[in-house]
Amino acid sequence: MTANSLLIAQDVNIYYGDFHAVKQVNLNAERGTVNALIGPSGCGKTTFLRAINRMHDFTPGARVTGRIAVEGNDIYAQGVDPVAMRRRIGMVFQKPNPFPTMSVFDNVVSGLKLAGIRDKRHLMEVAERSLRGAALWEEVKDRLDSPGMGLSGGQQQRLCIARALAVEPDVLLMDEPTSALDPASTSKVEDLMGELKKVTTILIVTHNMQQAARISDTCSFFLNGEMIEHGETDQVFQNPRDERTEAYVSGRFG
Numbered sequence: 001m002t003a004n005s006l007l008i009a010q011d012v013n014i015y016y017g018d019f020h021a022v023k024q025v026n027l028n029a030e031r032g033t034v035n036a037l038i039g040p041s042g043c044g045k046t047t048f049l050r051a052i053n054r055m056h057d058f059t060p061g062a063r064v065t066g067r068i069a070v071e072g073n074d075i076y077a078q079g080v081d082p083v084a085m086r087r088r089i090g091m092v093f094q095k096p097n098p099f100p101t102m103s104v105f106d107n108v109v110s111g112l113k114l115a116g117i118r119d120k121r122h123l124m125e126v127a128e129r130s131l132r133g134a135a136l137w138e139e140v141k142d143r144l145d146s147p148g149m150g151l152s153g154g155q156q157q158r159l160c161i162a163r164a165l166a167v168e169p170d171v172l173l174m175d176e177p178t179s180a181l182d183p184a185s186t187s188k189v190e191d192l193m194g195e196l197k198k199v200t201t202i203l204i205v206t207h208n209m210q211q212a213a214r215i216s217d218t219c220s221f222f223l224n225g226e227m228i229e230h231g232e233t234d235q236v237f238q239n240p241r242d243e244r245t246e247a248y249v250s251g252r253f254g
């Protein structure tokens with residue numbers, strides 16, 4: 001651990017019933033960095049990511065052991081309110097999932113409204129800041145009252161990023177956030193990362209190796225539930241320590 005570690009995962013194991021999906025994973029993420037999780041399909045990346053905001057609470061038979069701490073606070077400790085915790089640890093999913101009945105504006109400020117914040121001016125300020133943060137403001141500023149579902153797929157995903165940013169999370173978890181997007185929208189979301197990491201620490205699952213190389217500061221390679229290698233992205237891609245990492249990043253499997 002270093003003084004700047006925002007997220008610390010220690011000896012994390014995750015089971016679905018008897019199946020051991022994530023094995024003894026350790027990871028530190030420094031404040032203000034983008035951390036990519038890579039590896040072939042089914043190796044446990046999403047399972048690990050979902051443990052970081054206790055999404056497995058909703059999966060029958062799933063069990064997480066070990067310790068995951070954000071800002072030094074164990075998120076699995078007794079007495080932690082998972083709803084409040086998830087406000088600190090936001091998540092953006094593979095498919096954009098705006099709230100279907102809500103306007104663009106209400107989507108963005110939904111977390112604040114849920115927390116009881118009603119002041120119109122404050123909500124408007126947060127909506128604008130978050131939409132600017134998600135590089136969507138210029139495209140939607142004249143249609144804030146239109147349904148969020150009326151936006152294009154790429155816009156919807158940036159709306160979901162704005163919604164996650166609105167509550168100023170310490171950590172933003174992104175599970176293949178561009179896999180359902182066209183190349184232009186993908187590059188918009190990728191361009192965002194450099195800005196987003198100034199305000200939040202990002203963990204991103206991606207299948208796209210070029211994307212991981214372009215946007216991440218550190219990279220973790222998973223295989224069969226184990227984290228085989230973790231390091232600075234340049235090192236992992238250009239000078240991997242483990243031959244399995246080398247085989248994967250050079251496209252020989254997966």
Ligand SMILES: Nc1ncnc2c1ncn2[C@@H]1O[C@H](COP(=O)(O)OP(=O)(O)OP(=O)(O)O)[C@@H](O)[C@H]1O
Nearest residue numbers: 016019021039040041042043044045046047048059
């Ligand atoms: N709810 C579940 N119940 C039982 N097994 C599951 C469940 N979710 C995932 N698994 C299994 O756990 C393993 C890891 O899955 P996970 O989705 O974490 O992999 P992944 O690396 O994210 O894969 P992908 O890149 O295809 O999304 C797989 O063998 C998967 O079948």
